[in-house]
Amino acid sequence: xxxxxxxxxxxxxxxxxxxxxxxxxxxxxxxxxxxxxxxxxxxxxxxxxxxxxxxxxxxxxxxxxxxxxxxxxxxxxxxxxxxxxxxxxxxxxxxxxxxxxxxxxxxxxxxxxxxxxxxxxxxxxxxxxxxx
Ligand SMILES: Nc1nc2c(ncn2[C@@H]2O[C@H](COP(=O)(O)OP(=O)(O)OP(=O)(O)O)[C@@H](O)[C@H]2O)c(=O)[nH]1
Ligand SMILES: [Mg+2]
Numbered sequence: 434x435x436x437x438x439x440x441x442x443x444x445x446x447x448x449x450x451x452x453x454x455x456x457x458x459x460x461x462x463x464x465x466x467x468x469x470x471x472x473x474x475x476x477x478x479x480x481x482x483x484x485x486x487x488x489x490x491x492x493x494x495x496x497x498x499x500x501x502x503x504x505x506x507x508x509x510x511x512x513x514x515x516x517x518x519x520x521x522x523x524x525x526x527x528x529x530x531x532x533x534x535x536x537x538x539x540x541x542x543x544x545x546x547x548x549x550x551x552x553x554x555x556x557x558x559x560x561x562x563x564x565x
Contacts, residue, residue, distance in 0.1 A: 434471065443561045446471075451483075451494055453527055465494075472501075479564045480508040482557065487513045487527050487541070493503065499535060508564075511535060516543040557560050 435447040448471070449464045456464075472478065481502060485491060502509050513531055516524050524541055531539045540556065542549035 434467070436458070443565070461554075478507060480510065480560045482510045482512060482553070484512050484514045484542075485531060485539075486523060487516050487519055491531060496535075499537070508560055509537065510541040510553065510554055510560070511537050511539040512538050513551065514542050516541045517545040518550050 434449070437445040437447070439445055448468050451461065451468060453464050472481075476513055481498075483495065484525065499509060511531065513524070513528055519527070525538070528539050528541050540549045540553050544550075
């Protein structure tokens with residue numbers, strides 16, 4: 434886990450991926466436990482940004498996490514990442530499908546092209562402003 438202090442105001446915490454990472458099952462289970470413990474114990478949690486690769490379907494783990502967050506009334510932002518890897522039509526379709534499946538708005542995002550960067554940053558800051 435990496436903690437980034439933003440503007441002396443809030444921490445952006447980078448958690449390891451739990452779905453697809455190319456690591457042995459045992460290590461993956463360990464990460465799952467790490468994430469779970471952190472999410473349960475961190476009382477100052479403001480919300481979560483769920484990153485979904487645009488070429489993948491939401492996994493059962495994603496849906497499980499979203500249920501868990503909803504039960505705890507924790508807000509979640511969804512970003513459909515690596516958007517530069519597929520064409521605009523495919524991306525629009527993917528965002529539509531993800532939004533329907535998760536019943537949440539999703540932000541198309543790419544580090545490479547910068548797509549969605551401002552929108553996601555804005556959404557994070559809005560969340561922090563709302564909750565602090
Ligand atoms: N083309 C493209 N590549 C990306 C983008 N974002 C990340 N990558 C690449 O994808 C690889 C994995 O990126 P990471 O940011 O480490 O992914 P991660 O989701 O943090 O991975 P875990 O922490 O292992 O779950 C790297 O090689 C990145 O350069 C993107 O928007 N476009
Ligand atoms: Mg990572």
